């Protein structure tokens with residue numbers, strides 16, 4: 706184990722004769738274990754191990770960050786998003802809700818936002834305002850938008866075929882504001 710490693714309760718961290726168990730750890734039968742989900746910190750000078758709780762290290766979304774979320778609901782003027790995590794960071798954000806206003810869905814005029822997003826879709830969006838809650842998101846850029854969508858009839862993942870989203874089961878075609886990364890899965 707090294708400093709900054711992500712640890713879970715019960716993760717073995719080292720031997721008690723080498724390291725003094727500090728905050729967030731416990732000793733059992735000569736070994737030191739993590740008592741919580743968090744980040745390991747090894748103090749080589751003091752020869753002490755502590756675990757910082759995960760809640761202290763969860764990143765706050767900032768303006769300009771790219772986030773991955775799930776569309777919870779689509780209203781007349783905006784989509785409601787449960788922000789799951791920051792792009793490139795596997796840690797889940799706790800209870801973060803965002804909205805994508807109809808004017809921030811894409812670069813062209815949107816008349817009906819239900820043609821762009823649908824409940825259950827996975828979306829890649831940019832944080833545009835965090836002053837209020839829910840935070841504001843946008844999907845105007847080409848690489849932003851829906852990265853995974855489901856057939857409204859069969860609930861099966863739609864496949865991108867010649868620029869159209871098609872259900873592999875019932876062949877129905879659906880419309881979304883898709884990200885250029887749709888279906889890549891590497892987000």
Ligand SMILES: [Zn+2]
Nearest residue numbers: 856859872875
């Ligand atoms: Zn279908």
